[in-house]
Amino acid sequence: MNDSTHNSGSAVLINNLTRHFGDFTAVDHISLKVDYGEIFGFLGANGAGKTTAIRMLCGLLMPSGGSGEVAGYDIYKQAESIKKHIGYMSQKFSLYPDLTGRENLTFYGAAYNLRPADLSDRIHELTERLELGEFINQLSGKLPIGWRQRLALAAAILHRPRILFLDEPTGGVDPVFRRRFWSILYDLADSGVAVFVTTHYMDEAEYCGRISIMHHGSIIEQGRPFDLKRQHGTDSLDDLFINLILSQEATRA
């Protein structure tokens, strides 16, 4: 993929990004900068505006105001280019249960217009790298959740995106699998991929290099988990999150 013109700069750079739905402001002037090689955790309760923000970042929804670039492309004018340069993985969606892992990846490869010879090499490479082994030839719907997740990750990075969006990638997975999954994400980040994780599970957030917390459409805190915990004098991100939101609610009331 020809990314040479976009190698400098940030993976995600948004300024005062805003989105209204009628009278409701789902996303209210948020600003963020995420660099390549970073693992960024995007946190918030349900209804905080995370999904709306992500949809704008992925080129699926036009903002009402503000500016932004994702992978160097303008989110207003170059939404189609953004879609080609990002990967997206959600726990809920993405694999066809009646197809094997290999068939799923072949399908996604075709959708991304990878050449058959390249695709075959790439599937081989990812099978090795994600240690998919024999699971690649089994029906995706029958795989244990941890393997299904790795397969979903393989599908999301098949086309070598420089930014990877993950939606609650390891909620409910066994802790050994979860640690291995994150070590794969750390490797991806080391190779220069920006990893953008949306979650409301604080134990997942602990694995991120930097996090932001969103509430009522605004970003109310951001920083490294270790620093934030120290600043707020708590040893749990869960407490930090809840205290922040409760204090915001108190101010609003």
Added chain:
Amino acid sequence: MPYLVADSLSRKYGHNLALDDFSLSVNKGELFALLGPDGAGKTTMIRVLCRLLDPDSGSVTINGLDLQQRYDDIKPILGYMPQQFSLYPDLSVEENMTFYAGMYGVTGQAYRDKRDQLYQFSKLGPFAKRRASALSGGMKQKLALSCALIHNPRMLILDEPTTGVDPLSRRQFWETLLQLKSQGVTILVSTPYMDEVARCDRAAFIFGGRKLAEDRPAQLAAAFQGSIFYIDREPTSQLLNQIMSIDGLTTARFGAGMHLYLAPDDSLDPYLNALSQLGLNSSDINPIAPSLEDRFIQLMESPT
């Protein structure tokens, strides 16, 4: 005093041993968590405990009554909240509650009193006429709990009540469970989330259908063999490799820093010199308390 006792439960699905000689004892008035990832056997266990599924072997007693033989006597004291939202989407909030009350023979003034009491906790009163399908996730969960409580059960069994629920609603839900506990209700709750367990009296780790450990939450984590430190430094692969090459040290990237693991009976002191040559001073390396997850992983990898 044990209120729920499960003795050597086993259950196969085909060749898959979903429960493997699992025993459990929950004391009267206790809040007990069954902690394990998806596929560990939590739901199978809970279905067996609620007599929705028969075990291949083993037995269950609740309040001293055998589940198989005395189910008619157990049913009135047992409340169950399934993992999937299983209320009637086309019925209103109140109609769902009336329906469940009817099944348990709670009618007339007794029903109306209980309903009003449940509305106080759930705050669903203003939404009594709203169809269940039109409720938010947190409200659905409160309605499901209300239906499970409509007949004043003395034992409440909940299967992953907080999965998919955001942190604030989760916290509120746990506060409700603590209130129920203070009213003397015995509670068994399953969860995949380690951080929820801190609020329980005791918890059991479940994995592969087996019980890996059982204790009070603080003791479960403290049973970690060895010690863990957080290194507050950019985790480059070069630095990670350099630390790993020091004999006796294991490290892994964690967020914006690194975790450093020491074997039991080892201490940091003998390594400080080698670490300082990598530019790491003792002020960068701080001990942290092992988490439940750390201990769970240790047990999964080398069950003792």
